[in-house]
Amino acid sequence: MAELRVDGLSKRFGAAVALDGVDLAIRDGAFVALLGPSGCGKTTFLRLLAGLEAPSAGTIRIGGVDVTRLPPERRGLGMMFQSYALFPHMTVAGNLRFPLRMRALGDRAAQEAKVREALRLVRLEGLEERHPRQLSGGQQQRVALARALVADPPVLLLDEPLSNLDAQLRKDMQVELMELHRKIGLTTILVTHDQDEALSLADFVVLMRAGRIEQAGPPREIYARPATAFAARFLGAANLVPVVVRGDLAEVEGAGHVPVEAAQDGPRQLVLRQEDLALRDATRAGEASLPARVVAIAFHGPGLRVVVEAGPHRLDVLAPPDLALRPGDAALLCWQPGKALLL
Amino acid sequence: MVGGTPPVARVLAAALCVVVALFMLVPLAVVVASSFSASEFLVFPPRGWSLRWYAEIFSSRAYVDAAWFSLRLATVVTLLSVALGAAAAIAITRHAVPGSEALTGFFLSPLVVPTILLGVGLLMASSRLAGGPGFWTLVAGHVVVTLPYVVRTVAAVLARADRSVEEAARTMGAPWWRRYWHVVLPQARPGIAAGAFFAFNVSFDEAVVALFLRAPGTETLPLLIYSKLEFSPDPSVAAAATLMILMTALLMVALDRAIGLEKVAA
Numbered sequence: 001m002a003e004l005r006v007d008g009l010s011k012r013f014g015a016a017v018a019l020d021g022v023d024l025a026i027r028d029g030a031f032v033a034l035l036g037p038s039g040c041g042k043t044t045f046l047r048l049l050a051g052l053e054a055p056s057a058g059t060i061r062i063g064g065v066d067v068t069r070l071p072p073e074r075r076g077l078g079m080m081f082q083s084y085a086l087f088p089h090m091t092v093a094g095n096l097r098f099p100l101r102m103r104a105l106g107d108r109a110a111q112e113a114k115v116r117e118a119l120r121l122v123r124l125e126g127l128e129e130r131h132p133r134q135l136s137g138g139q140q141q142r143v144a145l146a147r148a149l150v151a152d153p154p155v156l157l158l159d160e161p162l163s164n165l166d167a168q169l170r171k172d173m174q175v176e177l178m179e180l181h182r183k184i185g186l187t188t189i190l191v192t193h194d195q196d197e198a199l200s201l202a203d204f205v206v207l208m209r210a211g212r213i214e215q216a217g218p219p220r221e222i223y224a225r226p227a228t229a230f231a232a233r234f235l236g237a238a239n240l241v242p243v244v245v246r247g248d249l250a251e252v253e254g255a256g257h258v259p260v261e262a263a264q265d266g267p268r269q270l271v272l273r274q275e276d277l278a279l280r281d282a283t284r285a286g287e288a289s290l291p292a293r294v295v296a297i298a299f300h301g302p303g304l305r306v307v308v309e310a311g312p313h314r315l316d317v318l319a320p321p322d323l324a325l326r327p328g329d330a331a332l333l334c335w336q337p338g339k340a341l342l343l
Numbered sequence: 344m345v346g347g348t349p350p351v352a353r354v355l356a357a358a359l360c361v362v363v364a365l366f367m368l369v370p371l372a373v374v375v376a377s378s379f380s381a382s383e384f385l386v387f388p389p390r391g392w393s394l395r396w397y398a399e400i401f402s403s404r405a406y407v408d409a410a411w412f413s414l415r416l417a418t419v420v421t422l423l424s425v426a427l428g429a430a431a432a433i434a435i436t437r438h439a440v441p442g443s444e445a446l447t448g449f450f451l452s453p454l455v456v457p458t459i460l461l462g463v464g465l466l467m468a469s470s471r472l473a474g475g476p477g478f479w480t481l482v483a484g485h486v487v488v489t490l491p492y493v494v495r496t497v498a499a500v501l502a503r504a505d506r507s508v509e510e511a512a513r514t515m516g517a518p519w520w521r522r523y524w525h526v527v528l529p530q531a532r533p534g535i536a537a538g539a540f541f542a543f544n545v546s547f548d549e550a551v552v553a554l555f556l557r558a559p560g561t562e563t564l565p566l567l568i569y570s571k572l573e574f575s576p577d578p579s580v581a582a583a584a585t586l587m588i589l590m591t592a593l594l595m596v597a598l599d600r601a602i603g604l605e606k607v608a609a
Contacts, residue, residue, distance in 0.1 A: 051514075052513070081507045087512075087525070098512070098515055157514075
């Protein structure tokens, strides 16, 4: 286990900048998610940490040691690949023994014991002699995880580890990854494009965009207080409405005036999360509201996703399944001013 | 199926397949049938049936020597072209060798250069550099002809292999030589087996380069068959050819058992 620190880390591929001067300190035992859309540099970041790419500038320190120039085979990290990258010609036990053999960790008996322990950790006991092609996708995923853990690396790197699983299995594995991290407390860095996965798994989320860190912090904090319009949209599926603030009132162009919490005057963006909005006939005490019209309603399991128009603005609303409105109906779009952010 | 192939076209396609298959199989059938002939002369259809020509070739010094020579030649050629061809294919696909596309083209060029040209060139070069024709000159000539098959099959398999498997081995602490041994070579194995199969068959069957580069007094099996046909055509020629077909078929079965032909076909 070790803390990890990068300073001014950059990677250019020809003229393209994949990572642009990133500074980040990760404490020992943290579970960090590198989150962002494809092409934001999160995978390049992970590959730089692993040593699979050489940085154009900057340093990487693991446990206080500068590893920037160290090749991957000498960094001693555990890495799990999106494709799992299992050795198809080796058994499960052979796959798990590989890192122990390469690093000459212990004698044969000690290695066998480590392999058994790692398989027990991912609940795959008894599959030692199977080949990867004889396993289901979920089992292969666990073998890959066990192989990344078996040599007790100081840092565990996970590259989109759950993206090849179906929805139910992915939820199960999220829980297992959390439990695993709680049990062994290994410094873990997860790359994902799924904000839900990042927010639920990690204790520290690094949101990336165009090779830079857009915002970083604990999941609750980053979700509650997005610093930019990009962060608000990517993390919370939030609506952004352009407004002009004057004192404690904001003018929503073409739709009306709403009360806001104290902010500087001038043109701003009002951030309204889907789950903070409600559609009603009348406002409740202290609520802000705008007259709106229902455009479309989509059923999605736990509730309804309703698209409404307030003046020229389109907004998404998460509504309870018993909503009595139909497309074309008029309603009041209501929210507590304290829940709305101004950017 | 909606908008599928009309029945007439399907019947025509099936008929075409049958015609092509017959076209390919008839020469083989003629040779195999003639080899069981009781007659003194190579004629088709054969008159009478016997195994005497098989007995004949196994007791003939010329046939046994030529077969033994061809077998040794093809074995050495196969080992050399697999070693060189696999190394070249790994270099081309796994490292950004400068001009690797041009190199690929270069390695495949013996496939399109007329072998007679190769034969003349190799003869002249070997006379200057290596003291003229001989076993090793012939090996060198055959390796030039067989190398493209190995490069092609190994490079094709490696190009499709998952690169992250090798990267995973790196992160697990494997230095380059252990990655080659434990990851790249196992990945390349179907290509190596297929390349070896082609190299062996091409060398065993090759007559043009052998004609130029053999030492005086040595015969390869194809050359012996050719000279027999020219000067004293009897069914022993067909018997020898039938045994060559049998050997190829057995090698194919072995290849299928070892790695599966469907992996090689691509």
